[in-house]
Amino acid sequence: MVPAQAGRGPGDAVMSAQLEQQQAPPNATEMMRIAVGLTLTCLAAAIVLGFFFYLTEPAKVRNIQAREQAMIQTLLALTPAARIHEVRRYLHWKGQTLEVLYLTPRALVRVDEAGNPLDTREVPAEVAAEKSPDHKDAWVRQSAGAGENANFNYAGRFFIGEQDGAVAGYVVEGSTPGYKTWIRYFLAIDARFGVQGLEVIEHEEDPGLGAEITQRYFKNQYAGRRFEQIDAIEVIKDPLPNDWRKRLEQLGDMDLDSWVRENRAEIDAHPQIHAITGSTISSVAVTNGVKRSLRNFRKRMRIVEAYL
Amino acid sequence: MTKAPPPVSTMIMRGIFEENPVFRLALSLCPAVAVTTSVKNGLMLGVAVFVVQVLSSVSASALKGIINPKIRIPIFTIIIAIWVTVMDMTLAAYFPVTYQQVGLYVKLIVAFAIIISRMELFSMKHNIVPSFWDGFGMGLGFLVAMVLAGAFRELLGSGSLFGFEIVAFKPLLLVILPAGGFFTIGLIMVLYNWVDLRLGHKLPEEKVGGGCHH
Numbered sequence: 001m002v003p004a005q006a007g008r009g010p011g012d013a014v015m016s017a018q019l020e021q022q023q024a025p026p027n028a029t030e031m032m033r034i035a036v037g038l039t040l041t042c043l044a045a046a047i048v049l050g051f052f053f054y055l056t057e058p059a060k061v062r063n064i065q066a067r068e069q070a071m072i073q074t075l076l077a078l079t080p081a082a083r084i085h086e087v088r089r090y091l092h093w094k095g096q097t098l099e100v101l102y103l104t105p106r107a108l109v110r111v112d113e114a115g116n117p118l119d120t121r122e123v124p125a126e127v128a129a130e131k132s133p134d135h136k137d138a139w140v141r142q143s144a145g146a147g148e149n150a151n152f153n154y155a156g157r158f159f160i161g162e163q164d165g166a167v168a169g170y171v172v173e174g175s176t177p178g179y180k181t182w183i184r185y186f187l188a189i190d191a192r193f194g195v196q197g198l199e200v201i202e203h204e205e206d207p208g209l210g211a212e213i214t215q216r217y218f219k220n221q222y223a224g225r226r227f228e229q230i231d232a233i234e235v236i237k238d239p240l241p242n243d244w245r246k247r248l249e250q251l252g253d254m255d256l257d258s259w260v261r262e263n264r265a266e267i268d269a270h271p272q273i274h275a276i277t278g279s280t281i282s283s284v285a286v287t288n289g290v291k292r293s294l295r296n297f298r299k300r301m302r303i304v305e306a307y308l
Numbered sequence: 309m310t311k312a313p314p315p316v317s318t319m320i321m322r323g324i325f326e327e328n329p330v331f332r333l334a335l336s337l338c339p340a341v342a343v344t345t346s347v348k349n350g351l352m353l354g355v356a357v358f359v360v361q362v363l364s365s366v367s368a369s370a371l372k373g374i375i376n377p378k379i380r381i382p383i384f385t386i387i388i389a390i391w392v393t394v395m396d397m398t399l400a401a402y403f404p405v406t407y408q409q410v411g412l413y414v415k416l417i418v419a420f421a422i423i424i425s426r427m428e429l430f431s432m433k434h435n436i437v438p439s440f441w442d443g444f445g446m447g448l449g450f451l452v453a454m455v456l457a458g459a460f461r462e463l464l465g466s467g468s469l470f471g472f473e474i475v476a477f478k479p480l481l482l483v484i485l486p487a488g489g490f491f492t493i494g495l496i497m498v499l500y501n502w503v504d505l506r507l508g509h510k511l512p513e514e515k516v517g518g519g520c521h522h
Contacts, residue, residue, distance in 0.1 A: 026378065037374040041383050044371075045390045052394045059401035067404070 065131070068186075075188035075197045076161040076169040077255050085160045087304060088136060092144050093151035100155075102300070103140050107307040110144070115303050158297065160308060167308075169196055172297050176289025179281045180204045183213070187290060193227040193298050196256055198290065210282035218283070220248040221273050222290055224260035230294055233273055235284045240274040313438030323445030329422040330453035330493060331500045336420045340457060341489030343413050347470050350458025351451070352403075352410045353417075356395050358447030361423050363391040365443030368431035375432070384427050385418070392417045422450060457492050 026034065072084055090101040099118065102109040105128055110118040127139045137154055146152035161168040170189045175182045183203040188196035198219040205211045212218055217240060222230065240248075247266055251259045260267070275283035313319070329335045336357075344350040367387045368375070375383050396414050399407040407414075417423070426446050431439040462468055465484025467475040482488045 030376070034376045034379055037376055038379065038383070040374055041371060041386055045386055048390055049393060052397050056397040056401035060397070063401065063404040 061132070071186055071199055071201070072159050072161060072171045072188075075171055075186060075199055076163075077257075078161050078163050078168055082161055082163040082168065085162065085308070086157055087160065087308075088133070088140070088157045089155045089300065090137075090140055090144070091151075091153045091155045092146055099144070101140060101144055102304045102307070103136060104304055104307045108140060108143055109304055109307050111303055115299065117303070120307065158300075167191065170297065170301075172293050174289055174293040176285050176292070178203055178205055178285045179210050179279070183282070183285060183289065185286070185289065187222075187293050187297075189294065189297055193294060193301075195222045195225050195230055195290065195294065197223045197251075198286075200286075205279070205282050209276065210279040212276040212279065213282050213286050216252050217245045217248045218276055219286075220251045221270075223251055223256065224263065224267050227294060227298065229271065230291060233271065233287060233291065235275050235280065235287050236272045237275050237280060239277065241270075244270055313434050313441075316441045319438070319441045320445040320448065323442075323447070323449035324452055325449075325500070325504075327446075328449045328453055328500065329446060330450060330457070331497045333422070334497075335422045335425065336450070337490075337493065339413055339416055339420065340454065340493060341486055343410065344454055344457040344461055344489060344492070345465070345484050346462045347455060347458040348406070349410055350454035352399075352406050353413050354451030354454035356399070356410070356414050357417055357420065357423070357454075358444075358451045360388065360391045360395055360417050361426065361447035361450070362440060362443040363394075364388050364423050365426055365431045365439045365446075366436055367391070368427040369434060369436045369439035372432050380428070380432070381424075384424050387427070388423055389418050422446060453496075456496060457489070460492050460496070461488065 069084055072078070073080070073082065076082075078084075085105045087105075088103040090103070092099045092101060098113045100111050100113070100115075102111070103123065106123060108121040108123055110120065112118055121143060127136060130136050130139075133154075141152055144152065156173060158170055158172040160170055169191070172187045172189060173184070174187055175184045177183075181204045183205070184201045186199045186201060188198070190196050200214045200219065203211065203213065205213060225233070244266060247263055273283065273287050314322075323329070325332075327333060330337065330340050339353065343353045364384075364387050367390075368384060371383070371387070392415065395417070396411070399411070399414060426442060430442045434442070459469060461483045462470075463474060464480040465478060465482075465488065467473060467478050480488075483492055
């Protein structure tokens with residue numbers, strides 16, 4: 001606080017009075033006014049944000065779905081005429097017993113923890129045609145007899161690509177703990193539980209290091225391998241041989257079937273996954289995720305196969 | 309207490325030339341350097357900042373009656389954050405491809421010095437219409453700066469413009485790297501000052517800030 005001194009101009013006195021007022025602790029009225037001002041601002045903010053959220057959310061969801069569909073099409077080499085079906089999985093705890101539910105395009109399958117079927121229920125046409133996942137989940141929750149607060153959780157999904165009336169392959173959505181947060185990926189699987197391809201959707205690994213998991217030379221190392229090969233796979237730190245790397249980078253420019261046929265010997269000659277230089281953690285994370293997804297898919301597929 | 313605003317044309321030209329946020333005030337240099345590796349990215353961030361600047365300036369002016377000066381900074385931040393979030397949601401919904409490239413920087417606009425400084429320096433003292441034009445001028449100035457720097461860097465760094473190949477080689481790879489971004493902005497600053505000198509003005513030494521203000 002600057003005391004008003006003799007010898008100063010009248011302007012200084014005004015200045016110091018203002019300064020004094022600004023530095024004094026606020027009284028009750030002022031506190032009230034601040035609180036009301038802040039509340040009004042936040043209220044207006046909530047209204048604006050809510051309005052724009054309501055306006056843009058459907059388009060955003062459509063964009064994400066379109067992106068997923070495009071990714072599945074590329075992974076399974078489908079034509080635009082192909083159909084993609086979704087299977088959603090749910091966990092329902094009834095006290096100590098766990099029930100697993102699968103929502104396929106045709107049926108809602110209820111199984112116990114060991115995978116033994118309990119019962120099935122037909123899916124109404126309007127639920128099957130429903131685009132919004134929230135509505136599907138709500139229908140399943142209701143059908144399972146799970147109340148609002150029951151232990152009922154959505155637990156992942158996979159897609160079936162159908163080309164000209166025949167199954168062209170499956171895509172599993174999976175996630176695995178990476179170096180920082182979860183790495184989300186799409187894993188394309190063929191009818192014999194081999195890997196067709198891998199696409200990383202979302203990750204926060206470091207640029208230039210872990211972020212390299214999105215590069216062809218890394219993710220294509222999984223392609224064309226049979227179930228047993230993936231199950232036994234290990235991550236090694238040896239640098240990726242140059243000619244193998246060149247071949248890996250070709251996949252994407254050429255289709256999977258001819259790439260696998262051409263490179264069968266090479267794939268078998270490199271039974272291990274070469275880690276990205278300096279990013280063993282990210283490499284191991286992806287490999288573990290692929291292994292786990294594949295094993296789980298094999299188990300789950302046996303359960304729902306009859307209801308697809 | 310509202311001051312008489314300068315004419316509209318002055319306010320717009322001021323944002324583009326005399327007080328250009330990037331080239332004269334040296335504000336928001338970090339995002340400017342990070343994003344301007346191509347015209348398209350620069351343009352997208354420029355448009356986003358433009359919209360946020362105009363809306364924030366207008367909102368601050370409209371709310372100045374209930375903004376207590378003691379808590380003006382948090383209120384400014386709330387206002388900016390609202391419009392940045394609106395921009396973010398709009399881009400994600402209607403421009404998904406571009407959003408994937410500049411999405412990260414759009415969220416960062418909350419911390420851009422230029423926006424909050426215009427609210428503090430102009431909107432709090434003026435009515436809605438002049439605040440709109442001040443925000444318009446400043447936002448446009450930032451947009452122009454982004455496009456200029458983006459064009460310079462894309463042309464010299466990748467030999468293309470708007471993604472279309474102009475020359476088959478990369479004339480000067482350095483300018484596309486982060487260090488090149490600072491060189492580019494420095495060079496355009498020189499150009500601005502040179503034009504200003506030719507027009508008979510004095511160099512605005514006291515105006516130039518410097519450093520990496522977001």
